[in-house]
Amino acid sequence: MALFGKSKDAQPVEHFPVEKTAAEWKAQLSPAAFTVLREHGTERAGTSPLNGEKRKGVFHCAGCGQALFTSDTKFESGTGWPSFFKPLDGAIATTEDRSYFMLRVEVHCSRCGGHLGHVFPDGPRPTGERYCMNGVSLTFEPDNA
Template sequence: MSTKTESFPVQKSEAEWRAVLTPEQYRVLRGHGTERAGTSPLNHEKRDGIYVCAGCGAPLFSSEAKYESGTGWPSFFRALPGAVGTRIDRSFFMVRTEVHCATCGGHLGHVFPDGPPPTGERYCMNGVALVFRPKEE
């Protein structure tokens, strides 16, 4: 996993990550795993707010960019400026663009070029890697 050689503003040891994440969050965020499609409660989240990294709390996506992609994972057509980084993922005998938190390096999901206007991008994110923070009324 390449996040071990990259440097991010938030750094923790494996033991520290395991202490603050659930086993499933650790598997996805630190182990580049994927949650099962259709299992995230965030798929049905319709309120205004911000989606933050479950690992470090950094803001990643606005609810204004969320849409129903039909894939079974929370999907967004745009990330917040500077919030995510990408790298080539050659796992499973295919080439995809992996998305990670720019603050802690946690694996979030992948971005594909088949999203809606205005960007044409589909950030297909693991819901377990995100926490929804509703907008205060």
């Protein structure tokens, strides 16, 4: 569970089970993954190989390795980003994102706080949600079977 506090400039500070310095994250992640996961960037649509991933398996956080989504919840949204209709229980957390003069719901990893993407209320049944994820923020582990 994330803990909250106040920084010296009165902004909320959220703590996660996995925390690293910016230098440690930069040493671990590719430049693109660092930009998305740690600086809330967005990859260009259609650039992630994971968008076309069709095998059975599990999608993990590229920052800390936490399992986030199973392949049976992935669907083709036509947006150019890997999309899912349901995360694994407890795998993600959400916050309000008011950037770019709009209100969106940001999705981040509940274990390391890495920015994954956004969730929208226009997905398929059974949830009606579309978790639109940056592929660079994910890794994929295929089933062994």
